[in-house]
Amino acid sequence: MRNIWTISKRELGHYLAGPIGYLAAFALMLILGLIFFTNIQVAFLYTTAPSPQFIIAPIGFLLIFLVPAITMGSIADEYKTGTLETIMTAPVRDWELIVGKWLGGVFFFLGLLVLTWIFPLILNQFVTPGIDQGLLVSGYLGVFLLMAAFVAIGVFTSSLLNNSIAAYFLTFAILLALWMISAPSQIATTAGNSILNYLDFSEHFYPTFLSGVITLKDIVFYISSAALMLFLGTASLEARRWK
């Protein structure tokens, strides 16, 4: 347990020591700011009350681009620079390393999500009697769980490869595919399509969390996806020893 904490702290420090963490924060805030500004204008034009959803919905999608940028080097870079050898010969279990890496990424994105709270806070000033707090809470819970699963996928992918750019593209491709894998089920509802529908990460987010519905089924889905990825990441790290 202590090792996980030590590793995640160092991982977070690593993100904050280099430019990538700040660039990711900048990109997220810039795009959310544009979306926010547009939606405020629309609300004034049509005199409708804006909901916090228009801030939360794009975060999920933007994570597809941002998560790989942060997680791509988590194992791949350590392998490349050789520091993995130092960690793997220290009294640290392989799973502790993977979970620590994952937790470091989760902490980083948690910070990023907290930053985006500025938009709902501003919005709250514009709307009387304030925005729907329930939507806000369930939306952010959904984004958090989604992000935790995404980061686990990113760490797993990084553990497979020795090159962080390759890890970026593979993670990005996997995340994007998981985001739109339900597309065939829009055409026809066959048994195969309903499996695709279940695997779709956005299907556990848009209809439920984003609409203010918190269901155990979706929470379990994200947590078990993350757990599976961390398990696979550990297995892949162990496999490296046997290469």
Added chain:
Amino acid sequence: MIEVVGLTKDYGTRRALDGLNFTVKKGEIVGFLGPNGAGKTTTMRVLAGYLPPTSGTVTVDGKDLIKDSLSIRQITGYLPETVPLYSDMTIRGYLLYMGNLRHLKHVDELVDQAIERVQLTDRSDGYIGNLSKGMRQRVGFAQAILHDPDVLLLDEPTIGLDPAQIHEICNLIKEFGKHKTILFSTHILSEVQQLCDRVLIINKGRILVEDTPEQLQLRLSGGRNVIVRVNGKITPTLAAFKKIKGISTVTPLGENSAQLTVQPDFEARPEIARVVVKEGLDLIELRGADLSLEQIFIQLTAEDESSPNPNLTSAE
């Protein structure tokens, strides 16, 4: 302390280690020699718990390397060949990180001690990315000794250093080796002579020789060599040299010098000097010329290349 029995390691179809057997006793400094690609780094990595062996057993402090991996890693310090460090951390930050991963008590004090030992106190808050090769090496060494390990594995600790730094690292190893078990690999044979209680020479994944540096020299040169130089023609004197007790061969080296091989346990130099004077010559030089470890090393590995079954393995 370290017992290696039948250690074999395959990388895919390539056999890197082919049934290594050796032991390192507690408190011993053992030098690990071999040409590049002989399997030194692989052996180090196996002992450090990074790579599992394909077959064979390794016990450290009576514990099995695979089953008790974590507790063995706890008492082992390891400096990998490439000295991997995080360039975005400070020296102190890095050592604290490694110390915390080892759950060290009083980690701050231990880090300070380690930094002081490798003489980086004034740089301890500087970033590792800005350090020179020699300083990085010292940080790596500090990391390896941070937890006062019982077993220290150093993979080419002096590679890429200047002579002053090599001297420094050697002193660190010597000081540390007074109470600890150390296995270190190197190419620089003077280090071995200076530091090691015992030498392992490895080639193509097998142990070629295992002996003390002195014994190795004696055994392979068949005795000690002495070079005599006089201020005249040495040829007429050669027969007289041959008659001296304990001298086995006489080889002329040019007009006025010769190399004499003296059997072990004989001191022939006073008699050589007397013979020279008796022959009416002036003695200019009389010095020992033992086979250097370099020569032994080249000789051994060359022999191994030509013969499929090396029979030089020590009886130890």
